[in-house]
Amino acid sequence: MKSAMFSKVLLFGFLSNCMFYVVSAQQTYGNSTVSALFAFGDSILDTGNNNLLLTLTKVNFFPYGRDFIGGRATGRFGNGRVFSDMIAEGLGLKNLLPAYRDPSLSSNDLPTGVCFASGGSGLDVMTARIQGVIWVSDQVKDFQNYVxxxxxxxxxxxxxxxIISNAVYLISAGNNDIAITYFMMPIRKLQYTLPAYTDLLVTWTRDLIKSLYDMGARKFAVMGTLPLGCLPGARNMVGNLMKICEIFSNQAAEMFNRKLSAELSNLGTTFPGAKFMYIDMYNPLLGLINNPQASGFIDVADGCCCTPTSVIPCLDASRYVFWDVAHPSEKSYKMITPKIIEDIREQLA
Structure with missing residues (x-):
């Protein structure tokens, strides 16, 4: 009798362990064939890679992270989780996408993906160099070390x-190249017309994709730029007393986005076996700006924090479309990500 009971206990323990591993696998891979998420580019995706750099472009201090778990400033450019975190969660991988350069990065996090993005970076090497951040080509070198x-x-x-071939490669680049390097650095305007510069940005995007493709990447989700002229930093330019969207930056963003989307639709023949999708960030965010009441927002022109008009942070960031001069609030990301996650699953998983 005791022997039979002992056997039942062993069998129950064995089945319990089997169920544990099955559940763990389901949590890791979700309902898709996506093994991991790797993020490259700028502050829309950065989860803390700039923290140890000698740069002013970092946010590992209060009030950033005010609404993050534990109220910690992790180096994410927002009040809470950022876009890359939410995509990782939506794909069933994990709730937070860790920064590759975080000294406390766990080996257990490596198989399901990490973030290589660097706030302030871009496709143009000048964009990264003038701020002392990690250029996208150097992010690829980090990826090589990661492998x-x-x-x-x-x-x-x-x-x-x-893992490498079944992962999604999420890219956000072009925002800083247009908003900072082209419109704020005279040298690029002297060298290139806007159409020529946006052509270059698309070429550099293709070069970035090729670098990753040559290392085994096959699933690419490439983001267009935000409506740059509607960011609080652009609205609050000197003389813009009405805080209306700055038209030239928006036109430049639209021009780049059109070219990027067209390029991605044709890359399948250039890179056999790869899948590509364009993520429209411009129109979903513009939708929140143009119809804020539908989502419970009360302010679309100012950031909740860290702007000349918001020296003291607002009490409730969820009422603001933007957290600071250039970055959406956590709630804004939450509003636009479900449809994007659905599209990634349909087109890439």
Missing amino acids: TKLNNVVGSQEKTNE
């Missing part, structure tokens, strides 16, 4: 290749 570490963690090149 070596991943191989050591998972124990085989075959498993590493499987």
Whole structure:
């Protein structure tokens, strides 16, 4: 009798362990074939890679992170979680996408993805250099180092290749190139017309994709720029007393986005076996700006914090479309991500 009871206990324990691993696998891969998420580009995705850089472009201090878990300033450019975190969660991977350069990064986080993006960065090397942040090409070098570490963690090149080829590569670049390098640095305007410069940005995007493709990447989700002229920083320019959207920056953003979308639709023939999708960030965010009441927002022109008009942070960031001069609030990201996650699952998973 005791022997039979003991056998039942062992069998129950074995089945429980089996169920644990099945549930864990489901939590890791969700309902898709996406193995991991890797983020490249700028502050829309950065989760803390700038914290240890000698740059002013970092936000690892209060009030940033005010609405994050534990109220911690992690280096995310917002009041809480950012876009890359929400995409990782929506794909069933994890709630937070860790920064690759975070000294406390756990080996357990490597197989399901990390963030290489750097706030202030862009496709143009000048964009990164003038701020002392990580240029996208250097982010690819970080990814190369990551692959070596991943191989050591998972124990085989075959498993590493499987993770790399089934991951989604999320890219956000072009915002700073247009808003800062082109419109604020005279040298680029002297060198290129706006059409020529946006052509260059698309070419550099293709170069970035090729670098990742050559390392095994196959699923690309590439984001267009925000409506740059409607950011609080652009609205609050000297002389803009009405705080209306700045038309030239928006026109430049639209021009780049059109070209980027068209380029991505044709890349399948250039990179066999790869999938590409364009993520429209411009129109969903503009929708929140043009119809704020529908989503419970009360202010679309000012940031909740850290602007000349918001020296003292607002009490409730969820009532603001923007957190600071250039970054959406956590709630804004929450409003626009569900449809994007659905599209990623349909087109890439």
